Amino acid sequence: MTTTMSNPAPAIEVENLCIRYGGVTAVENVSFIAAGGEQLTLLGPSGCGKTSTLRAVAGLETPTSGAIRIGGQTVYDNRAGVNVRTEQRGMSMVFQSYAIWPHMTVFENVAYGLRVRKHGGAALADKVRHALDLVKMGQYAGRNASALSGGQQQRVALARAVAFSPSVILFDEPLSNLDAKLRSEMRIELRELQRRLGVTSLYVTHDLEEALAMSDRVVVMRAGAVEQSGTPAEIYDLPRTAFVADFVGSANLVSGDVVASDADRGTVAIRTKDGLVVHGVTHGRRVEQAGTISIRTVHLSLAAERPAGEVNVWPVQIMRSVFLGDVMQVHVLWGAQELVIRRIGAPLNIGGEAAFLHAPPERCALLEASG
Amino acid sequence: MATVVAMVAVLVLYPMYYLFQAALDVGLPDTRPPTAYGVANFAKLLDYPTVLWNTLVVTCAATLLALLFGFISAWILTRTNVPFRRTLDQLMTVPYYVTPLLGALAWSLLGAPESGFINQVWRKFFGTEALIDITSPMGIAWVMALFEGSVAYVMISAVMQSMDPALEEASAVMGGSRWRTMWRITLPLVAPGVLGAAIFVFAEMLGSFSVALVLGTPARFYVITTAIYHFVSQYPPRIALAAAMGASLFAVMFAMLWLYRWLTSRNSFVTVSGKAFRPRVMDMGPLRWVLFAVVALYVLASAALPVATLLFAALQKLAVAFPAASNFTLDHFRQAFSINAVRTAMLNSIMLAMVTATIGVIMTGLLSWIILRSRLPGRGVLEYLAMFPQAVPRIVFAFGMMWAWLVFPLPVYGTFWVLLIAYLTVFMPLGVRTISGVVLQLDKSLDECGQVCGASWWYRMRTITAPLLRPGLLAAWLLIFVASVRELGASILLMGPDSKVMTPAIVEAWFSSSSELTAAMALIQTVVITATMVVFGLFTRRLAQRAVSAP
Amino acid sequence: MLEPTTRRRVLKGGLAMAAMPVAGALLSDRLAAQGRPVTKVHDFNTAADIAKAEAEGEFTFYSHDSEPAIAGILDAFNKDFPKIKGKYVRAQNSTLFTRTIAERSANKFGADVIQFSEPATALDFQKRGGYSRYVSPQSEFYAPEHLSNPVGDYFWVGVTFVGLAYNTEKVKPEDAPKEWKDILKPVWANGANVKMSNSGMQFVQWYELRKLYGDKFWGEFAKLKPRGFDSRAQQFERLAKGDERICVLAEYAGYLLVKDKGAPVEFVAPADGLPASPLLCGVADRGSSPEAARLFIDWQMSPRGQNHQQTNPYLYYGSVRKDAPPMPGGKRLADYKLLSPTKEMDAFVASRDAFNKEWNAMLGL
Helix, strand or coil: CHHHHHCCCCCEEEEEEEEEECCEEEEEEEEEEECCCCEEEEECCCCCCHHHHHHHHHCCCCCCEEEEEECCEEEEECCCCEECCHHHCCCEEECCCCCCCCCCEHHHHHHHHHHHCCCCHHHHHHHHHHHHHHCCCHHHCCCEHHHCCHHHHHHHHHHHHHHCCCCEEEEECCCCCCCHHHHHHHHHHHHHHHHHHCCEEEEEECCHHHHHHHCCEEEEEECCEEEEEECHHHHHHCCCCHHHHHHHCCEEEEEEEEEEEECCCCEEEEECCCCCEEEEECCCCCCCCEEEEEEEHHHCEEECCCCCCCCCEEEEEEEEEEECCCEEEEEEEECCEEEEEEEECCCCCCCCCEEEEECCHHHCEECCCCC | CHHHHHHHHHHHHHHHHHHHHHHCECCCCCCCCCCCECCHHHHHHHHCHHHHHHHHHHHHHHHHHHHHHHHHHHHHHHHECCCCHHHHHHHCCHHHHHHHHHHHHHHHHHHCCCCCHHHHHHHHHHCCCCCCCCCCHHHHHHHHHHHHHHHHHHHHHHHHHCECHHHHHHHHHCCCCHHHHHHHHHHHHHHHHHHHHHHHHHHHHHHCCHHHHHHHHHHCCCCHHHHHHHHHHCCCCCHHHHHHHHHHHHHHHHHHHHHHHHHHHHCCCCCECCCCCCCCCECCCCHHHHHHHHHHHHHHHHHHHHHHHHHHHHCECCCCCCCCHHHECCHHHHHHHHCHHHHHHHHHHHHHHHHHHHHHHHHHHHHHHHHHHCCCCCHHHHHHHHHHHHHCCHHHHHHHHHHHHHHCCCCCCCCHHHHHHHHHHHCHHHHHHHHHHHHHCCCHHHHHHHHHCCCCHHHHHHHHHHHHHHHHHHHHHHHHHHHHHCCCHHHHHHCECCECCCHHHHHHHHHHCCHHHHHHHHHHHHHHHHHHHHHHHHHHHHHHHHHHHCC | CCCHHHHHHHHHHCCHHHHHHHHHHHHHHHHHHHCCCCEEECCEEECCCHHHHHHHCEEEEEECCCHHHHHHHHHHHHHHCCCCEEEEEECCHHHHHHHHHHHHHCCCCCCCEEEECCHHHHHHHHHCCCECCCCCHHHHHCCHHHECCCCCCCEEEEEEEEEEEEECCCCCCCCCCCCHHHHHCHHHCCCEEEECCCCHHHHHHHHHHHHHHCCCHHHHHHCCCCEEECCHHHHHHHHHHCCCCEEEEEEHHHHHHHHCCCCCEEEECCCCCEEEEEEEEEEECCCCCHHHHHHHHHHHHCHHHHHHHHHCCCCCCECCCCCCCCCCCCCCHHHCCEECHHHHHHHHHHCHHHHHHHHHHHCCC
């Protein structure tokens, strides 16, 4: 692992990647850069092309066009006619199915990449033990791989992926087959491991929490194209499109005609069909005649009395509230539209069904036009 | 990879070319290369409507019957708590090794209307009429189905095993009875698999020769393959007509394969995945003993009874149902051992079959891998190509191979090489089918992971793919081995003076000596094959143990 | 080529004996013209170069006969000439022909000696220049009609002939057929067996009985739905087991084979004659062991080879050699009235297609 430390981890650059299967386009013009040592996550619903992109980086899928560079080295470029074979790309990968070889012991599974690289003897045993210790599987080395539980297999897969000190690791939904508790534990461990090893990693998941918790940067994909990329906070707070807003976390989307905007201060106001005016911020996004504003469920607050001197205060009717454990989810009728509010604390004790809804304007983000 | 593709193309397309050339030959008789081309030979097929009709009737009846055998046994053995399940499962494959030829000989001894043992016994106690007539079309279909039923069983039970039992459990939970579950859930879900088995079995039946020859000829009943046989063996030989008949069968089977693809691609049942589930077993109560009897009866009729019959016949001077001390003899065995063919050709057969099986497993293994796992353009075509040799009756295809390898620049003709080439060609579909089944069940990422770890293709093949495929490869080895030893159609035509094999000699004995001598030779061959398989089994087991115990 | 006058004299003489001096004289001319010294080995004359033949060491025999039959002949020859090993390729007559023709078209000449079971096949092979002409000193012991024309391409290595046979448990002797025309009795419906159209012997029987009883004869017989088989062993086994009651194409050789096992089978020789068909053996052109091939032909024609043909149970073929001893059972071939289209070969060969058609239709094909 010392070698990894001394050499800065390489960046992964994907440029205008297109993958077509027959007439179907799986990935269209996808570009992103994962800087050295960074964990970049491809996030999206199933079928959005994230796994195809990952497999293209691994070389398991041959793209139709575009370019892929690792540490500045071109591994694929259709115009230059370069397509380096998977086994020569020098990466590592953790598969969704773990791909633990059932005919080998845990030790042999982990040692595989080292044996390929002609390691042997005590050095090999050392590295394998080290990798197994890293995932707390040291005492299972002699076990037959087929006799492991799901979580143990996952750990072995991880140990195998890091044992030969790769500088790039690809993760294909490695946690999706684990139960919820194990998943949240492994999430943290994986992130720790990635930081400690200082490797560049490309991570594919459809799980928002996983993406937010583990990534330096997130690329949200939809229908084969990049919808938005940025830090987890950016993605979460400033969804670019209705799709991201909806996918990244529960958000309320309200649309209407633009009635006011101030380019200098970056503010905007829209009026819905029901005549309700919503003030929000543009974050430099272009303002057109009509617009959509995203308001996260947690940024909305309810009160029995009208809060004084505030903008973005509307009377609403409470329809029902649902107990979700940590939070309470309240559905209200806002004009003719239903909005969802999540709040912490005791169930609401509002006398009637009418209440006042408030949203801080700085939390009301204008989405990019024509999303 | 390119080598394998090229090899397959040459093995299959090269003889095919000569076969079609012959089918279109309307020039001077017995002149090569042909002096004129035309389609007149195909038009002549219509002169034989009875043969075409007979073929259709027998093939359809036999296919239905074989599927029935296969489906019922598969259902009993995968879905019910029938006693001795594992043993029965193993016994179900025995008929395949008994082969239709031996089966037909045995059933002919058992069920011929006059001399059949069963009819002799029946007449002795119950009257003058024959009880069964194995030479009737239904008798022929019965014998064909008995031996093909084993193949149907293997294919259908694989499908049933790969079906998620939850689908059946859902029916049970909602109050569906066992029978309702079977007919409304199980059957429709395995339908594509059964259809696949049906088409495969139909193709086998269409090309099957020995049963119709042994049983049909006495009843003046001919199917396409036996008609072909008579056309090539009469003088002047009507090779062109035979080739046209073979080519037509090829077209029929090709159409069926295409139809199968079309049907299965239209309604895909994703529930039937390659993943192995532990099938849910229904408790049948006391009925399970009835089910046991059903399967046991099938094994009895298709394996135990034929072998016992052959042994009983081989020990008599002139085989009859009621043994007499004066009729007892060991002469047939003595004679069988004294025939050159049994001594030298047997060894040749075994050696050749071992080489064929070894190369065949490697070749068809790589081929299956390319078809299922590579991203090679045109691999779908390769899959069809690999199935070609199955689609033309062996007896005609052998001529194509003879013409092809005769003019081949390397002097392979008349040597063991040409037999090896021929066996590799005709058993390609068998190998690909067997190994594909195993490859399909193997998770793709197991190989990809090795790839990402930086292992080269050969390294992965050696350390990951081949070890994981080992059980499937061993099964394929045995299948090809047995099929090679038992090969008849191609060997008869391609054996040279220095390359003699065993099976033609057995059929020869049937023609030139007697059923009793034939039975003796067939039994000797069976014993040798079994012994070889046992030795092979022990050998590989020891190898496997050594591999496991190694660090 | 026999000159027309000579030929007429041969035909006129009828008996082979009468033709002998003429044929002999011609033969000696041809032998002399061949320019090969004649030597005596064992007890027969050969014009083959024995030293060369032994140097060749082996030869390949292509034959239609059964595996044990061919192996037996080659073993017997090998006993007389231990330095020469015979190998063989066997296939049914037409397949052997097709295979050999295909091999020759690919410039492969695997056969040194080739034997067919049908005159038409041998004639066809001769027309294609398949034989290497060699006039054996043994030819003088054969009538011209038992040799190829011109002499030296092939000879009648043996004759198989047929009568009738019946199962004695199913048929009383007084009900058994005695004459050929008895086979038309309705009682034999579904109870008679014959050979398939691929049999040269069957072709001769068809031809000869049609000559005796008219063109409708076989049409009548067809109504009885006879069953066709590939070999005499199958025919007689079925007869012995009672699957059929009579065998209409009963080869004497086949009869002897089951009789040995104590089968309830009786042979009948109809008075109007026994159809007989030759087996024709000759040296193949451009083989790799020509001298061994010639020596083998001489041996086959000699009393040694002919004795083997008559007495080996896999063969039991009658010898047409003029000084042939009696066959097993004590009778000579000459004691039977044989029916063979020797004198009208062209008409006979020309009717092959008509036979195929009628016979296949009769057997349900």
